Amino acid sequence: MSGVLKDVLKELSERQIVILEMIVRDPSLSAKAMSEKMSEKMSEKNTNVERTIERDLAKLKKLGILTRKGGRKNGEWVIVYSPQIESETENQ
DSSP: OOHHHHHHHHTSOHHHHHHHHHHHHOTTOOHHHHHHHHHHHHTSOOTTHHHHHHHHHHHHHHTTSEEEESOTTTOEEEEOOOHHHHHHHHTO
């Protein structure tokens, strides 16, 4: 793993890292399915978990770590490394 990617991963929350781990295991998971799994781990029902997961997914996509391939129902998440991350980090 490149040093730049490691730096980006350091900036992620524990929840965002858990999301990436869930995607590695099952790229077809929806935000709703991820929130259900998170709620089970937290042993509580939090109605905001799904929205929080959606915000985390949006951040991961903006960072260029994650993208969605296919549609909402039959698509899957793809973990990618974006040159955009490298160029933004080099300018800092």
